[in-house]
Amino acid sequence: MSTFLLLTITAFGLGAMYFLIASGLSLIYGLMGVLNFAHGAFISVGSYGAWWTEAHLFSGVHSVVLRFLLAAFMGLVIGGVFAAAVELVLIRPLYNRHIEQVLVTVGLQLAFVALLVGIWGPDAKVFVVPPWLHETTTIAGAHIPNDRWVEIATAATVLVLLQLFLRRTRYGLIIRAGVENRAMVQALGIDVRKAFTLVFAIGGVAAAVAGVLSGVYFNTISPDQGTSLLIFAFIVVVIGGLGSIGGSAVAAMVVALTQQYTNYYASAGIGDMVVVLLLGLVLLARPRGFAGAVVGARA
């Protein structure tokens, strides 16, 4: 029972990262029709940004907790700015050229990973976190590492903030309407393109949060970490239905739980296979994804 509980909480921690990445991907795709491969770069910008500022910018700060929080905050800021810059410089000039937009993000992702390897080497770097995160809390006999709570709480906060933003603000309204029917929003005289930069920045910040959390979760960061997380986030996006934040959240948990349970109870690696199988089944049964947004089916 305690193992089961540990697996479940760990899966929620992992699912938290999947959700953070998938929510941005899903919004960007829903609004702009761009499958953003560069999201992997956004993850790395967050994790390396926090890692670097922790060691160089905030080395004078004595409290480990404060240093970690400051560095994490810087990671998010850099992630958001980077993502907005990518949209303005690389995506916007190719407006409505979908294949070129996707290819540019693919090129950016490959070049960016190579750049990270070039600057800091291919090896994993130790990510400094407050020692409390590596201690465990005992619940019903299960020793749960404390970082899992932070991951779950962070993702839940982001989920609530995103929903509030999308439902309660004017920009959120424009984004939701744009996902629904972009042509109509434009016909009403609203410049949707401003919202494009905004969703990229939001997606970039969310991905950077996931990057920082991945450093906490794995204890280390490495250049290819973003790519491997990205692939599962893609699966989450397809299963959850595009443009749906709630769908992403549910799908992220389903994918992470499936992965953790099968990796433990069957054999390591089988979990990843089962997730892919799950994706195949979902597409066969419901090409629109669980959330019911239009996925896959041709218009």
Place this chain on the structure above:
Amino acid sequence: MRRQALVSDWLWPLAVFGALAVVPALHVSIPKLFDQPISSPGTLQLLGACVLFGALALTYDIQFGFTGLLSFGHALYIALGVYLSNIAITDWHWSFWVSILFTMGVALVLANVLGFVSLRVGGIAFAMVTLAFAQAGAVLALKDPHHWTHGEEGLGADYTKLPHVFVGILNTKNLYWLSLVFLAVVFFIVRWAVESSPGRVWQAIRENEQRVEVLGMRPHLYKLQSFVLSSALAAAGGIVYMLLYSGSTLEVTTPTFTLTLLLMVVIGGAGSRWGAVLGGILYTYLNNRLVAVGSSSTVAGLPHALRTPLEQPLFLLGVIFILIVFFLPGGLAGIAAHGRPSGLRRLEETIRPDRGLTAPPEEA
């Protein structure tokens, strides 16, 4: 008219392949371009890889450039050729030819099954699903549940089982010729395929799938045909790859491997036979040679901030790729297109969101 067709259809390609065939006999050195003389095993190995990747890029172009299917999982079929043939030979001690036949049989079945499933969705969803299937293959090769692939160590081929002409450093020229013959075979198969009547339907699907459907044809079957041909040739190329590198490593299973094929095709010119081949050759050459340039004394003198990116070929190639997408969407082959739509310009329709997975159809 017929004479002209004869020249462009047969004489040109045969002249190019013939010229490439005599390369191993060149006992000359080209100092800047190659470290060693052309006929040396080291250079021939590099040239063999260039030619092989020209062919692999062309197999990818069948589905991407000619049919408009953006797959992120082509590496799965190449990896299948690289690994399964080697596993059959080295782990199961099967004979060479039986292993090859078995590998090709499995590749055909797998391509049909996975193609059938993934082609249920179009556009970008297809890209994601193929990526996921390839990732499953990559995980399988890495975790190695049956101790066949040897995970990160890779699997060296049992050379006693391989044909003797393909074993040993002195036979590198034979491996080069093998790659070249493979390229020529793929080239002529692709030309025959895209100019056959199903091949014309593939290109019609690329331009406008709905119109094909309205004409009473079933795009799904034609897309599957293209996908299976592309994947089977990729698996055959994987077997050549295994011979050329006398073993299997995880590199061929990664998503990055498929993406590099995509880079090759786009740099050379999507939907163009010579373009894809040229892209594959050029990319592979630069990927190998830029390392040497990066470690050269000129670059070593540069400040750290400039030097580091130059030492990473994939960084430079990624940047070149982005520039090509922006300024030369027809790729290198597009230069010769004289303003006709070529390369990516002809692929605009293929992943339009209203054809893929997304929100409702939008403005034209």
